[in-house]
Amino acid sequence: MKRIIIYCNIFWLLFAILTCIESYRLKLGEINHPGPGFFPFGAGLVMIILSLMGLFITITKKEEFREVSSEEKIRWWNIIIIIGAISGYAFSLDRVGFLINTFLFITLLLKVIEPQSWKKSIIGGVITAIAANFVFNVVFRVQIPSGILGF
Amino acid sequence: MEVLQHLNFGFSVALQPINLIYCFIGVLIGTLVGVLPGVGPSAALSLLLPVTFYVPPVSTIILLAGITYGAMYGGSTTSILVNIPGEAASVVTCLDGYQMARKGRAGAALGISAIGSFFAGTITIFLLIFLAPPLANFALKFGPPEYFSLMVLGLSIMVYLAKGSIINALIMVCFGLIIGCIGLDQITGVPRFVYKSITLMDGIGLVQVVIGLFGVSEVLINVEKSFKREIFDTRVKGLLPNKEEWKRSIGPIGRGSLIGFFLGIIPGMSVVIPTFVSYVLEKKLSRSPEKFGTGMIEGVAGPESANNAASTAVLVPTLSLGIPTGASTALLLGALMIHGIRPGPLLIKESPDVFWGLIASLYIGNIMLIVLNLPLIGLWVKILKVPYHYLFSLILLLCIIGSYITNNNFYDIIIMLTFGIIGYLMKKFNYEAAPLVLALVLGPMMEKAFQRSLMMSEGGFRIFFERSISATFLILALLILISPIFLGKRRLKEELKSGD
Numbered sequence: 160m161k162r163i164i165i166y167c168n169i170f171w172l173l174f175a176i177l178t179c180i181e182s183y184r185l186k187l188g189e190i191n192h193p194g195p196g197f198f199p200f201g202a203g204l205v206m207i208i209l210s211l212m213g214l215f216i217t218i219t220k221k222e223e224f225r226e227v228s229s230e231e232k233i234r235w236w237n238i239i240i241i242i243g244a245i246s247g248y249a250f251s252l253d254r255v256g257f258l259i260n261t262f263l264f265i266t267l268l269l270k271v272i273e274p275q276s277w278k279k280s281i282i283g284g285v286i287t288a289i290a291a292n293f294v295f296n297v298v299f300r301v302q303i304p305s306g307i308l309g310f
Numbered sequence: 311m312e313v314l315q316h317l318n319f320g321f322s323v324a325l326q327p328i329n330l331i332y333c334f335i336g337v338l339i340g341t342l343v344g345v346l347p348g349v350g351p352s353a354a355l356s357l358l359l360p361v362t363f364y365v366p367p368v369s370t371i372i373l374l375a376g377i378t379y380g381a382m383y384g385g386s387t388t389s390i391l392v393n394i395p396g397e398a399a400s401v402v403t404c405l406d407g408y409q410m411a412r413k414g415r416a417g418a419a420l421g422i423s424a425i426g427s428f429f430a431g432t433i434t435i436f437l438l439i440f441l442a443p444p445l446a447n448f449a450l451k452f453g454p455p456e457y458f459s460l461m462v463l464g465l466s467i468m469v470y471l472a473k474g475s476i477i478n479a480l481i482m483v484c485f486g487l488i489i490g491c492i493g494l495d496q497i498t499g500v501p502r503f504v505y506k507s508i509t510l511m512d513g514i515g516l517v518q519v520v521i522g523l524f525g526v527s528e529v530l531i532n533v534e535k536s537f538k539r540e541i542f543d544t545r546v547k548g549l550l551p552n553k554e555e556w557k558r559s560i561g562p563i564g565r566g567s568l569i570g571f572f573l574g575i576i577p578g579m580s581v582v583i584p585t586f587v588s589y590v591l592e593k594k595l596s597r598s599p600e601k602f603g604t605g606m607i608e609g610v611a612g613p614e615s616a617n618n619a620a621s622t623a624v625l626v627p628t629l630s631l632g633i634p635t636g637a638s639t640a641l642l643l644g645a646l647m648i649h650g651i652r653p654g655p656l657l658i659k660e661s662p663d664v665f666w667g668l669i670a671s672l673y674i675g676n677i678m679l680i681v682l683n684l685p686l687i688g689l690w691v692k693i694l695k696v697p698y699h700y701l702f703s704l705i706l707l708l709c710i711i712g713s714y715i716t717n718n719n720f721y722d723i724i725i726m727l728t729f730g731i732i733g734y735l736m737k738k739f740n741y742e743a744a745p746l747v748l749a750l751v752l753g754p755m756m757e758k759a760f761q762r763s764l765m766m767s768e769g770g771f772r773i774f775f776e777r778s779i780s781a782t783f784l785i786l787a788l789l790i791l792i793s794p795i796f797l798g799k800r801r802l803k804e805e806l807k808s809g810d
Contacts (some may be wrong), residue, residue: 163739164739168737171481171485174485174749190770191764191765191768192764192765193761193764194498195497195498195500195502196502198491198757198760198761199491199763200501202483202491206481209477209481209484210481212477213477213481229361233535234533234534235534235651238534238734241530242547245710245723245730248723249710249714249720249727250720252714252723261689264710265704266708268699268703268706269700269703271480272702272703273533273697273699283700287704291707295711295715299361299713300364301712302715
């Protein structure tokens with residue numbers, strides 16, 4: 160756990176340094192005429208101080224950090240599938256369209272995350288896609304791409 | 311008398327059929343999202359925000375406000391029956407509410423929470439009527455330095471109350487402020503941190519961040535392990551508390567309402583803290599504090615009144631100062647701005663229909679909620695029994711649609727997903743999302759006030775300390791941040807959090 164906290168603080172330190180460098184490039188301006196980089200530079204600077212403080216406290220703390228033990232294994236695969244499914248949905252929305260995308264998305268999640276039978280997953284996907292299309296495209300008249308189906 | 315005339319006008323606006331319908335839809339959706347764990351009012355507001363583009367401004371604000379206070383009612387149902395808080399503000403209700411349910415008093419617990427919430431809502435609406443207009447008049451004296459310092463104070467309170475280390479919370483604030491800088495600079499128009507991306511030119515949308523941090527991350531946390539949820543399988547009967555329970559609940563409801571209101575009006579306090587303060591107070595005042603946690607009705611009546619009072623009270627700084635206290639109020643302000651209404655001290659004078667119409671609708675909404683909640687508890691319980699695999703797929707779909715329809719840009723879905731992953735990692739490594747969101751909300755306003763203050767000062771930061779109101783806010787903020795050193799390892803905060 161101690162190592163993870165140290166890594167977190169190092170990450171924030173690097174992020175803050177990068178922010179300061181980028182802000183400096185944007186020009187800081189003068190005190191009575193601040194430039195576009197002034198405010199983010201200040202926030203980055205404070206972040207550098209905070210992450211250094213966090214690092215110092217973690218490294219110098221003598222007491223043992225409690226290791227978090229989990230009885231159940233983390234199902235990383237589920238997380239990766241969800242991230243992949245959302246990314247796929249986003250990038251194919253304009254071409255494939257809302258109805259088909261939603262059907263595929265829901266069917267995939269129902270089949271893979273907490274596995275259901277193919278029949279249940281497909282019925283769930285069809286019902287959700289039609290209902291969502293009706294609510295958002297017909298009732299709320301929100302413009303979501305219709306894609307290859309054209310409606 | 312003038313206030314009564316305004317209120318009368320407010321009722322004439324809120325009682326128009328169209329506004330009544332939107333009020334009903336708002337409290338119904340609010341109760342539903344309060345019941346469902348993983349979908350908070352902020353995510354629901356984000357989803358509905360684009361839909362309100364075609365709705366008149368008064369109806370929009372009535373609808374969206376209905377969701378925020380409706381969620382407080384709904385959240386208590388899951389706390390009492392499932393021991394899972396539907397809403398963060400209902401966490402403390404689990405302690406005694408669930409135990410009451412196990413003893414066969416689920417009906418009384420649900421009943422007192424609905425009645426307490428109604429009573430608290432009524433009290434706070436009257437306090438709001440009398441406090442918001444004078445506060446707005448006072449705020450007319452505020453210049454950029456005062457606004458900047460007030461926002462610093464709000465962020466300091468949020469940092470102090472955040473879970474875990476203060477350093478982590480402050481890092482989240484800085485992270486939020488930096489994210490808020492992405493896009494065109496408000497004063498010079500120079501693009502910042504956009505790296506030639508057209509999507510980033512408009513900045514990172516609050517809707518996408520909120521949906522990602524609260525909606526997607528919650529699902530990711532839930533699916534990483536097998537999700538088991540036990541629903542208390544009993545018939546909920548006898549929703550009215552008995553005579554003894556009434557007697558024991560009156561004091562906690564009154565105290566909870568006042569605590570909720572006065573803590574709720576402080577920017578950064580959120581609606582969660584007042585519930586803990588109310589619980590601790592009731593425990594301290596009780597003749598049998600050792601019985602708290604075993605099904606004491608005071609432990610339900612006080613916090614439930616406090617969370618409803620606070621959810622109304624947050625409208626005081628939001629409407630009279632134009633300063634949001636969290637993600638939900640920021641989205642409310644966003645909705646007003648979309649309709650061309652400028653939030654701030656002049657809102658009450660410039661748009662009386664919006665202000666007084668909203669106030670009157672709060673009262674009508676509270677009546678609707680009590681009528682809606684008590685008979686519909688059976689329905690909410692049935693919704694809770696929907697298997698989680700159906701629920702989370704639907705939540706994810708709503709998250710995708712909500713983030714997309716704001717700008718009809720699929721990159722917004724990617725931004726939402728990115729913040730979902732960030733939120734998931736933050737939960738894993740004990741970083742709280744609330745300070746980040748508040749900093750993101752206040753960031754652009756803070757930067758503008760900061761830059762204008764420096765321009766006014768003609769050199770130097772002294773302007774923030776030379777003006778008395780600004781100096782007071784900054785000194786308070788400093789005291790809040792350094793107080794843990796003197797209080798000894800944040801004893802007070804931990805005490806409040808543990809409810810001990």
